[in-house]
Amino acid sequence: MKKTFQYTIAAFLFLGSFQKTIAQKKDDNIGTEVVNVVKPYTPTVSDAFKVKETPTLDDDDTKKKENIHYTIFSFPVASTFAPSKGKAANVDKSAEDKIFSNYLSLGAGNFGIINAELFVTENISNTDYFGGMLRHSSSQGGIKDVILDDKFFNTALDLTYGSRTKAMSWNADLGYKNQVYNWYGIYPGLLSDATIASIEEQQTYHTLYIGGRLGLDNILKESSFRFTRFWDAFGSAENRFVAKPSLEFDIIEHKIKADFIVDYISGSFDQNLDKTASIKYGFTNVGFQPSIKIQKEDFTVNAGVGFFYSATQEAGESKFFIYPQVTGSYKIVGDLMIFYAGLEGTLQQNSYHDFVQDNFFVSPTLAVAPTNQKFDVYAGLKGKLASSISYNIRGSYKNEDGKALFRSNIYNLSNANTDGYTYSNSFDVLYDKVKTLSFFGELKADFSKNVSFGINGTFSSFSTDVEKEAWNLPAIRLATTLDVTITPKCYAGTSMYFVGERKDVFEQSTVTPPLPDDVNITLKSYFDLNAHVGYKFSDRMTFFLKGNNLANQDYQRWLNYPVQGLQILGGASYKFDF
Numbered sequence: 307m308k309k310t311f312q313y314t315i316a317a318f319l320f321l322g323s324f325q326k327t328i329a330q331k332k333d334d335n336i337g338t339e340v341v342n343v344v345k346p347y348t349p350t351v352s353d354a355f356k357v358k359e360t361p362t363l364d365d366d367d368t369k370k371k372e373n374i375h376y377t378i379f380s381f382p383v384a385s386t387f388a389p390s391k392g393k394a395a396n397v398d399k400s401a402e403d404k405i406f407s408n409y410l411s412l413g414a415g416n417f418g419i420i421n422a423e424l425f426v427t428e429n430i431s432n433t434d435y436f437g438g439m440l441r442h443s444s445s446q447g448g449i450k451d452v453i454l455d456d457k458f459f460n461t462a463l464d465l466t467y468g469s470r471t472k473a474m475s476w477n478a479d480l481g482y483k484n485q486v487y488n489w490y491g492i493y494p495g496l497l498s499d500a501t502i503a504s505i506e507e508q509q510t511y512h513t514l515y516i517g518g519r520l521g522l523d524n525i526l527k528e529s530s531f532r533f534t535r536f537w538d539a540f541g542s543a544e545n546r547f548v549a550k551p552s553l554e555f556d557i558i559e560h561k562i563k564a565d566f567i568v569d570y571i572s573g574s575f576d577q578n579l580d581k582t583a584s585i586k587y588g589f590t591n592v593g594f595q596p597s598i599k600i601q602k603e604d605f606t607v608n609a610g611v612g613f614f615y616s617a618t619q620e621a622g623e624s625k626f627f628i629y630p631q632v633t634g635s636y637k638i639v640g641d642l643m644i645f646y647a648g649l650e651g652t653l654q655q656n657s658y659h660d661f662v663q664d665n666f667f668v669s670p671t672l673a674v675a676p677t678n679q680k681f682d683v684y685a686g687l688k689g690k691l692a693s694s695i696s697y698n699i700r701g702s703y704k705n706e707d708g709k710a711l712f713r714s715n716i717y718n719l720s721n722a723n724t725d726g727y728t729y730s731n732s733f734d735v736l737y738d739k740v741k742t743l744s745f746f747g748e749l750k751a752d753f754s755k756n757v758s759f760g761i762n763g764t765f766s767s768f769s770t771d772v773e774k775e776a777w778n779l780p781a782i783r784l785a786t787t788l789d790v791t792i793t794p795k796c797y798a799g800t801s802m803y804f805v806g807e808r809k810d811v812f813e814q815s816t817v818t819p820p821l822p823d824d825v826n827i828t829l830k831s832y833f834d835l836n837a838h839v840g841y842k843f844s845d846r847m848t849f850f851l852k853g854n855n856l857a858n859q860d861y862q863r864w865l866n867y868p869v870q871g872l873q874i875l876g877g878a879s880y881k882f883d884f
Contacts, residue, residue: 404845406881413850413877417870418446418457421877428884434469447488449870450860454490454507454731458666461485475521479532483513487666489731491866493812496717497729507726509670510539511662527554536573536659540725542670544573544658561599563610568592569655571674572619579671579715579734581723587674588619591655595631604637614653616676627653630681639689647685654679656710661735665712667864669732677737678707686746694752701745709740713777714865717814730812731866739771756791774826775809778864782806782831800837807831810865832861846881 468477597610
């Protein structure tokens with residue numbers, strides 16, 4: 307580094323002397339001189355220059371995006387690579403059960419129980435079909451401490467013929483049902499042995515019906531009609547005709563629906579309970595129920611109104627009714643939580659046939675009249691707690707005028723009527739204004755494809771206007787079911803029902819020894835435990851075993867009507883095709 311500096315000084319001196327020499331061409335020669343300068347080198351470091359991470363660009367051309375046009379020239383390339391073919395993985399499939407069109411089921415058990423069911427169906431053509439079902443259930447009786455005959459028979463035959471096309475579907479139905487029951491519920495200690503021996507307690511009911519349904523792919527969506535003839539062994543008879551045409555169409559994305567109803571009923575009883583007069587009744591209810599459906603994303607409303615006119619053919623006054631018919635729902639959290647509510651009313655046509663199906667031990671001396679359900683206002687939540695668990699909770703308040711209540715008939719020893727239902731062993735129908743406050747809850751779960759469970763309950767409070775109690779209406783109803791598929795060939799299930807206390811009354815006159823004129827009776831609550839198991843011997847044959855009232859409870863469904871105890875029923879079902 308020192309030498310370099312020396313060479314630099316010498317160069318400057320040489321240039322200076324050269325300049326001096328040129329200048330001395332005019333001046334005098336002063337001679338030459340050599341000067342050596344020695345100085346140590348002291349380096350210094352300047353500040354570093356740092357490049358910014360985001361430099362500022364002033365070039366306008368960099369801000370413009372140029373459109374680049376290019377083309378790709380494709381040409382084949384020879385390749386000797388040959389990929390091997392892929393092989394799909396095997397998926398284990400469960401064998402599908404073969405579906406048969408017909409089946410026969412037979413079972414028998416203690417108490418002389420016989421259950422039989424035959425179902426057949428056949429496609430006549432690509433559009434037409436025929437079907438029929440024959441059902442029978444009976445018992446030879448044998449309830450503990452029951453003196454009168456308590457056996458029953460129930461046989462029904464239903465036939466249908468129909469057709470289905472893209473533009474229309476229809477079917478015609480024909481059926482007959484025969485039911486035999488006995489008024490075996492006698493008040494303990496009320497009758498002498500001689501009187502009991504003289505009672506003819508059997509009652510027979512007959513039902514014959516013809517009906518049909520028509521569905522069209524136009525404004526007339528669906529219409530149905532049904533004519534029913536019902537009669538019994540004591541000269542009672544009832545005719546009922548119901549027609550329900552329905553219109554449906556869209557206007558500006560709103561669905562308009564109009565339901566029409568014509569409900570005609572006429573019937574008679576040969577005598578009243580005292581055998582002093584006959585009873586006749588007849589009503590024609592005509593209804594028109596227009597409604598509009600409004601749906602906006604998660605919000606749905608069905609707003610409608612019901613207009614009904616009830617014309618009487620016998621005693622009573624014809625009346626006109628208007629009912630609210632509004633329902634709605636809102637999805638709070640999708641399908642997980644849905645709020646729903648409604649305000650609905652209707653005119654309900656009661657019938658002797660329907661009363662018998664609810665209580666086989668009514669007397670053939672009833673007063674039949676419609677029920678004016680003024681309104682039923684309710685609100686609730688439903689949805690899913692998980693993908694396989696659903697729930698439904700609801701509260702409601704219902705106001706009904708002329709609600710039908712079953713109550714035990716009065717016993718009169720001096721009654722000229724000595725038929726088998728006149729010994730306080732049958733039930734009358736009374737009507738009253740009843741207001742009902744109720745809460746309902748339900749939970750259903752499919753724990754897996756092999757296990758399903760359900761439980762529901764209804765808790766009600768009744769208030770009446772004339773009657774002392776809401777006769778034979780329980781305040782609590784509970785039910786639960788469990789079904790399990792144990793193996794592909796074995797299955798089992800169980801169910802339990804609980805019914806709370808009910809009120810009834812024993813009323814009598816002219817009895818020896820004397821009894822209180824009016825005895826209010828509380829029927830105890832009860833539960834009924836049932837179970838069944840089955841084994842699929844083949845695609846066609848299945849064996850089953852059922853148990854009812856497994857706890858052997860001797861409860862009374864109706865006053866003085868105990869039920870059968872533990873019942874065991876075994877049998878088999880067979881599926882087949884023609």
